[in-house]
Amino acid sequence: MTTTPHPAWLPDDAFTAIGRRRVVVAGDGALAGTVAEEVAAATARFGGSFSRLEVGDGVADAELVLTLTPPGLTEPGPTEPGADVDESFRFTREGGAVVVQAPCDAGLLHGLFHVVRLGEAAFDGPDADETHAPATGLRMLDHWDNVAVHPVMGQVERGYAGGSLFYDDGAVRADLSRLERYARLLAAVGINRVAINNVNVHAREALLLTDDLPEVARVAAVFRRWGIRVHLAVSFASPILLGGLATSDPLDADVAHWWVRAAARVWTAIPDFGGFVVKADSEGQPGPFAYGRTHADGANMLAAAVAPYDGLVHWRAFVYDHRQDWRDRSTDRARAAYDHFRPLDGAFADNVVVQVKYGPMDFQVREPVSPVLAAMPRTRIALELQVTQEYTGQQRHAVYLGPQWSEILGFRFWAAPGDAAADDSPTVADLATGRGKAAEDPGTGAWRKPAGGFAAVSNTGDDEFWTGHPFAQANLYAYGRLCWDPGLDPSALLDEWAGLTFPGAPDAVRAALHAVLDRSWETYEQYTTPLGVGFMVRPGHHYGPDVDGYEYTPWGTYHFADRDGIGVDRTTRTGTGYAGQYPSPWREVYESVETCPDELLLFFHHVPYTHVLHSGSTVIQHVYDTHFEGVERVERMIEAWSAVSPLVDERLAERVAERLAEQLRSATEWRDQVNTYFLRKSGIPDERGRTIY
Ligand code: GCU
Structure with a gap:
């Protein structure tokens, strides 16, 4: 951790527009x-002036002017669902002068970064008066970091960016x-909560809850200055592990x-935990379950234990039988979360x-949206996404996930396609x-569906570029921004990210980033x-192909x-009946091989290789065509990037x-591997006669 980390989306130059102006900050509060x-x-850097x-x-x-709302002017309007503070701000521009006004200092901080994102455009445009507020007060990032290096999973479980930002040795x-x-x-992207340790809580990590509290308090103090609250993953067996009790x-x-x-x-050690x-x-x-009790x-x-402090319990629905007999065709892992929680x-x-989790299986490149999200109208539900690219190239592959998340966020359970x-x-x-309308009480307009937000x-890790692949920064950026406003366009977010991260870069760089991502x-x-179909990865580390790798394992992931x-x-x-877990119209759409969307066909149906897709291609020909095209596209990505790479920072380019x-x-x-596997299984040649081994 000796190298200075890459500035990501906050290089000094991102502050040029603010830095060369006369700026006033008014108001109290840590933020x-x-x-x-x-x-x-x-x-100080760019020659403007500052007064407090x-x-x-x-x-x-x-x-x-960045100011708290003067007393008496604060409108007591509703805060965001799930919010404990009002994080909104009002942005006005009149004759090129900008005022950001916020009822709470958290809003002031978000307002500052809004101006940073806009750059010169904040001051240039026509007069404006806009109020900005996050879609939810619960915008969380979970770190799967281990305090002690785990013999199999390492320091960061499913981490592809070096060691932990939190723990070492x-x-x-010591140095935070x-x-x-x-x-x-x-x-700067609007995250306001972080969980700082792995959901698989091993013996060393369990101690964060007790012996290490002063250390956790040091971490919380760092995040507090940025409006971010700290959470811990805890072991349900803590009373046994830490308290010496015979039961939990x-x-x-x-x-x-x-x-x-x-x-x-x-909460004594960390009052805003x-x-x-x-x-x-x-x-x-x-x-x-060990005690015959339910998850509730x-x-x-x-x-009940955390309620006096307005604390939250994020209880994960990722519950299934991971010791399944592969011979047993009646058990379906995809059903499990719904069956347990509904x-x-x-x-x-x-x-x-x-x-x-967004899908019923496990963060695959393509899954149907989890039916649990629609099945619990009286429960606070958080959507869990995976920014770390466990199953999407592990930050060695450039894979921008903004479009996937945007598609999930916009999915409507009760509306037919189109x-x-x-x-x-x-x-x-x-x-x-x-x-949303359906979530409102028709009588009062108040929120009826309680908010759970996003996680x-x-x-990230202690890698020089934070994320291993420098372009994986775009995923973290997009996640934060989509939590704030799930309606944002992922391609526009890529522009925002690129504009901040590569300030002053020629248009060609931005065009190449689009071409790649x-x-x-x-x-x-x-x-x-x-x-x-999912899961054709090498078991254990989950990188690279292994078509039958999981086929005869107890993990419930079969093709x-x-x-x-x-x-x-x-x-x-x-x-298995999983399609029936969806409300209409999707249960019918998925049930029928005629209407099931191509991209999910093998998730819902077992079909012959000769089955004709809506695209007009057979399944087997689709497998061949997409695999050849996918590689060609990567070749084109490389061409697009090589042409501009001399224009960016050398280390990043390398x-x-x-x-x-x-x-x-x-x-x-x-x-x-995939083409060869299916040629051998099916005996059906590629109609275009390309090389398959
Ligand atoms: C996946 C992942 C595990 C992780 C688990 C979870 O199965 O491979 O490393 O612990 O998800 O989300 O809990």
Whole structure:
């Protein structure tokens, strides 16, 4: 950690427009102090002027005023669903002079970064008066970091960007200066909560809750200056592991009392602590099932312990049988979360957020949107995304996930594909944020669907570029911005990110970034797993192809390819019944092989290789065509980038070149293994006669 990290989307030059103006910051509060420091540094660097005034003082000649709303003018309007502070701000521009006014200092900080993002355009445009507020107050990033290096998973589970930003050598880092830079980057994209340790809580990490509290408090102090609250992942067995109790039964009085005291200690050490994240009864983690209790019993017991401090319990719905017999065709992992959680709708305490992965399996490049998101109208639901590219190229491949997330966020469970009349029906973003028409009480207009917000697994580490692949920064950027406003266009976000990260770069650089990234999600899908089948990765580390790698394992991730066909029958009529977990119209759409969208066909149906897709191609020909095309697209990505790489920072260019070469190697391997596998299985040649081995 000796090299200065790359500035990502906050290079000094991103502050040029602010830095050369006369700027006033008015207002108290820790975050107003942070804003003042940022502005002071920028104006000192670029020749502007900075003054710190009281709210309401005369500011006649200022070109930018960042101020708390003067007393008496604060409108008490509703805060965002799930918010504990009002993070909104008002942006006005009159004759080129800009005022950012916020009821709370958190809004002032967001307002500052709004102006940073706009740059000169903040001051240039026509007069404006806009109010900005996040879609939800719960915009969280989960770090799967281990304190001690785990023998299999390393320091950061599913981490592809070096070591942990938090821990080194079995302890919280002594020097938290890089963490400070990181917190600043997160604040600039609107993240306001971080969980700082792995959801798989091993023995060393369990101690964060007790012995290490002073260290966690140091971390929380760093994030606090940036309006970000800290959460811990905790082991459900903590009363046994840490408290010496014989049980962690959630209905045992001593267990509940142990958690009450644990919570009291945490909030004494860290008064603005956020809460607990829990992975229970999942992939070997302890949970309430051992005692014959439900997930609601478990979550509610913890919720009661943290309620006095307005703490939250993020309880993950990633619960399935990971010791399945592959011979057993009746068990379907995709069904599991719904089967476990749907019956518990309405049973969770108000401060429990059930955190649901976007798909029913596990962060694949393509999955249907998890039906659990639609199935629990009386439960706070957080949508869980994976910024770290576990199954999407592990930050060696350039894969921009903004389009995938945008598609998920905009998905409407109660609207037929292409039915414009159904625009009123809620999107996934509405369900997570408690917004949208269907989420409102028709009588009062108040939010009826409680908000759970967003959570995602982080992709950062102590790597020089934070994310391994420098372009993976764009994913973290887009995640934060989509949490703030799920309606943002992912391609426009790429522009925003590129404009900040490569300030002053010629248009050609931006065009090349679009050429590489715009369709990179689809490209990755093309050269890896076809038509929604998923999981053809090497077991364990999950990188690179291994078509049958998981086929005879206990993990419940099968494709059932034989000489005649491939895919999983998840219909209600002849299959596992998973399609029936969707409300209409999607249950019917997915049920029928006629209407099921091509990209999910093999997720829902077992079909012959000769089955004709809506695209007009057969399944087998589609496999061949997409795999050849995917690799060709990677070749074109490399051409596009090589032409502009001399125009950017040399180290960055080197890193990108090295990653793109690996992407091409890996994509070629995927193409050849997948094509060869299916040629051998099916005996059907490529109609274009290309080389398959
Ligand atoms: C995946 C991932 C694990 C992780 C798990 C989870 O299965 O491979 O490393 O622990 O998801 O989300 O809990």
